[in-house]
Amino acid sequence: SSVTVNGARVQLPAGSLVKIRVNADTTGTLSLRGSNILGCSLADATLFMNGTQAARGIFSDCFIPSVQSYHANLTFAIEPTYGEVREILVNGNEVLAGPQNSYIVVSEDSQNPGKDLTVVAVPGYYEGSASRYSISPALIASFVTASSLEGSAPLNVSFLDRSAGSPDSWLWDFGDGTSSQEQNPTHLYGSPGSYDVSLTVKNEDQTDSTALQNAVIVTPPRVVANFTASPLTGPEPLTVRFTDQSTGFPTSWNWTFQETSWNMTFYNTGSTIYDTSTNQNPTETFTDPGTYDVWLTVNNVYGSSDIIRPGYVVVTSPYNISTDDILVKTGKPGYIEQDSSVQFIVSNTPAAITINGTYYDLPKGAVVRIVAGSDQQGDITIDSNRILKFAFPDMAVYMNGNLLAGGRIDSIYIPYMMQFQTGLTYYFSPNSAQTYEAINGQQYLSDLDNAWIRIYDLGINKQGTLSLISGKNTTYIEGADNQTVQDWILQ
Structure with a gap:
C-alpha cells in the first residue's frame, strides 16, 4: 500500500491507521471499489499515519488493496453554472434532471460507506452512499447601475445588486482602492480614470463573484463659465453684485468690466478703460454712466472657459430729484419695476432695518441704497422725511456702497434722512378700472379707463412725504415724480 505526495511515494505498512484530510476546497478524484482504494488525487491534502503527519501537498496516486474500519467524512459540492445538464438519483429514484444551475451538496458521514464510491470533481460526478444531500438555488453575483457609468469628475455612480440566490452579504470593490458592504451603494469617483468594479456575494452555503473590466470611465471635469448679477441697471454710482454659476469646479476666476463708450472713444489710441477682479463673487461699483461689457474666464487643472455678456450692465445718470406732486387713486394693480432704486443719507439715529428677520443698525451719515431685485408689489410710507415703511419681498440693501443683505424687508425706521434720491419706476398694466390722477393739482384722469x-x-x-399702498386690485400713490408717461388705449 502506498500514497504519492508531491511526486514521492509514501509506503503505508499493514496495520497503519491512515488519515487523509483535505486542507481547502479543492478539485480531485477518489475511487473506492470493493473496500479497495484504487485512486486518490487531490490538489492540497495532508497524510497522517498513526496520528502523525507524514506528508502534505499534491496527492497524485493512491493504492491500498484492502482497508478495514473505513470512516468517511466527505462533503462534495457542485457549484452553479448556466444551463448544464444535472441529474440526481436517490435509491434509484430521479430527484433532479435537466439543464439548470442549482448548487448541489452531497455529504457522507458514515462508518459503513458500502463497497463502492466514486468522486470526480471535474466534471462533477458522485456515486456512492450519502448521509444527506441538498439542492439550493444558485447564488449568482450580478449587478446593474442606476446612473451613467461615464462622465466627468466628480462622478456619482449608483450600483444595484441583482444577484440570484438570496445573498446575505455583499462586498463591492470600486477599483479606486475603496469598497462597500452595502447591498446597493452609491460611490463618488473623484479623479479621472478607468475603473474595474467587482461584486462578491455570500450566503450560508455559497460564494460567487462577478467583475466588470473598465466599468466606470471618469473623464476630466469640463469647466463651463457662467454668471448672474444684480442690479443690472441704475444710476451711478451703481454697485453690482456678481455671482459665479460656473460648472466643472473651477479653481480660479478672472473678471473684466469694460465700459464700451470709453473703449470706443479711445479705440484709435489703443487705450482700454476697464476694471478687473479675481474674486469668485465680486462686487463692482460703476462710477460713470455708460454701458459695460462683462467677461468671465474660469480655470481648473483640466482647462478653461470664457463667457462674454455685451452691454450687460447699464449705468444711467445720477438720481433725479422728484419735482411734480402726484396723486393717483385707482382700481388697477401695479408694481415697482425690477432695478428700481432709492438712495438717502441717514441723518438721525437710532435708525434700523430688518431684512429676512435679521436686524441691522444704520449709523448716522450712512449712505443707504435699496434696489428692487424683481417686479413686485409693496408699500411705502415716508412722512416728513421719516421712513416708516418700505415693505417689499425682494430687495437688495447697500450701505456705503457695500451689500448689507438681500431679500424681504420686514421693517424699517429712519427718524430723519437727507438727500433722498429716487430711481423708482411704478407701472400699471392695461386694465379697465376707475382711476383718478392729478399732477401738481391738475386732474388728468377721473373716469373708467x-x-x-x-x-x-x-x-x-x-x-x-410719499405714500404708496398697493393691493390686489387697488393702488394709492401720493408723492412726487419727475416724469409721467401715459398712453391711452381706446375702449
Whole structure:
C-alpha cells in the first residue's frame, strides 16, 4: 500500500491507521471499489499515519488493496453554472434532471460507506452512499447601475445588486482602492480614470463573484463659465453684485468690466478703460454712466472657459430729484419695476432695518441704497422725511456702497434722512378700472379707463412725504415724480 505526495511515494505498512484530510476546497478524484482504494488525487491534502503527519501537498496516486474500519467524512459540492445538464438519483429514484444551475451538496458521514464510491470533481460526478444531500438555488453575483457609468469628475455612480440566490452579504470593490458592504451603494469617483468594479456575494452555503473590466470611465471635469448679477441697471454710482454659476469646479476666476463708450472713444489710441477682479463673487461699483461689457474666464487643472455678456450692465445718470406732486387713486394693480432704486443719507439715529428677520443698525451719515431685485408689489410710507415703511419681498440693501443683505424687508425706521434720491419706476398694466390722477393739482384722469401708466422717478413731495399702498386690485400713490408717461388705449 502506498500514497504519492508531491511526486514521492509514501509506503503505508499493514496495520497503519491512515488519515487523509483535505486542507481547502479543492478539485480531485477518489475511487473506492470493493473496500479497495484504487485512486486518490487531490490538489492540497495532508497524510497522517498513526496520528502523525507524514506528508502534505499534491496527492497524485493512491493504492491500498484492502482497508478495514473505513470512516468517511466527505462533503462534495457542485457549484452553479448556466444551463448544464444535472441529474440526481436517490435509491434509484430521479430527484433532479435537466439543464439548470442549482448548487448541489452531497455529504457522507458514515462508518459503513458500502463497497463502492466514486468522486470526480471535474466534471462533477458522485456515486456512492450519502448521509444527506441538498439542492439550493444558485447564488449568482450580478449587478446593474442606476446612473451613467461615464462622465466627468466628480462622478456619482449608483450600483444595484441583482444577484440570484438570496445573498446575505455583499462586498463591492470600486477599483479606486475603496469598497462597500452595502447591498446597493452609491460611490463618488473623484479623479479621472478607468475603473474595474467587482461584486462578491455570500450566503450560508455559497460564494460567487462577478467583475466588470473598465466599468466606470471618469473623464476630466469640463469647466463651463457662467454668471448672474444684480442690479443690472441704475444710476451711478451703481454697485453690482456678481455671482459665479460656473460648472466643472473651477479653481480660479478672472473678471473684466469694460465700459464700451470709453473703449470706443479711445479705440484709435489703443487705450482700454476697464476694471478687473479675481474674486469668485465680486462686487463692482460703476462710477460713470455708460454701458459695460462683462467677461468671465474660469480655470481648473483640466482647462478653461470664457463667457462674454455685451452691454450687460447699464449705468444711467445720477438720481433725479422728484419735482411734480402726484396723486393717483385707482382700481388697477401695479408694481415697482425690477432695478428700481432709492438712495438717502441717514441723518438721525437710532435708525434700523430688518431684512429676512435679521436686524441691522444704520449709523448716522450712512449712505443707504435699496434696489428692487424683481417686479413686485409693496408699500411705502415716508412722512416728513421719516421712513416708516418700505415693505417689499425682494430687495437688495447697500450701505456705503457695500451689500448689507438681500431679500424681504420686514421693517424699517429712519427718524430723519437727507438727500433722498429716487430711481423708482411704478407701472400699471392695461386694465379697465376707475382711476383718478392729478399732477401738481391738475386732474388728468377721473373716469373708467384701460390705459397703461408708468411713473418715473417716484419720490417724496415738498413736504417730504410719499405714500404708496398697493393691493390686489387697488393702488394709492401720493408723492412726487419727475416724469409721467401715459398712453391711452381706446375702449
